[in-house]
Amino acid sequence: VTQLWMEHPESIREPKQLAKMWRWCRRVSGKSDRRKALDADVIVSTSGMLDGGPAIWYANRLRHHSANAILLTGYQAEGSGGRLLLDERKLRIFGNVTPIDLEVEQFSLSNHAGQAELVTFARACAPRHVVIFHADGEGREALSKQFANEMKVHLPTNRTELLLI
Structure with a gap:
């Protein structure tokens, strides 16, 4: 991702700073690199x-x-x-x-995205179903109420299977 950003400097605020910092980074690509990284700051x-x-x-x-x-x-x-x-x-x-x-x-x-952005995006997609998974309890409930009259809302928990037909 960093390489892509550097290829498109118009998409980031300080491309020269990113390039300068990137020179100091060491990528880890295997177990031996992982062990070496343990000594990093x-x-x-x-x-x-x-x-x-x-x-x-x-x-x-x-x-x-x-x-x-x-x-x-x-x-x-x-x-x-x-x-x-x-x-x-x-x-x-x-x-x-x-x-x-x-x-x-x-x-x-x-x-x-925050709640407002999620609601705007979901409504623009006009789905029949929306699945809210990646949020805490209060956030899930508040978000589900936003959609309750417009689409079927699903609130699965971890390790729950959900079949959408």
Whole structure:
């Protein structure tokens, strides 16, 4: 994605700054690179909600060192690993709920749409059904009320199958 941004500098605010910072980044493409990254000052990793992926691997390796911190840069849905970490300072690591005694901070850098944008988009699509999944309880209920008279609203929970016909 960063490479695409640099190929289209008109789409970002400070393209020269991005290019300058990108030179210092080291991409991780395998297990040996992942081990080397443990010595880095900052590790940016996928699964933003801490439900799997490399982030869990890094958290497991780095959780024993109090100088480390976990910085979450977006929304953490109910039931997600990130929400568990924020609320209880625990994380599901390879099937085990594990205490995390590190500094944990959340920053609002999410690129997700807000409720008004979601409502506008959904209405423009004019669907017969809308599925609201990626939101907390109050947000799901408020959003479902916005659509109740216009379309069939589904509010599945984690690990629930939903058949739309």
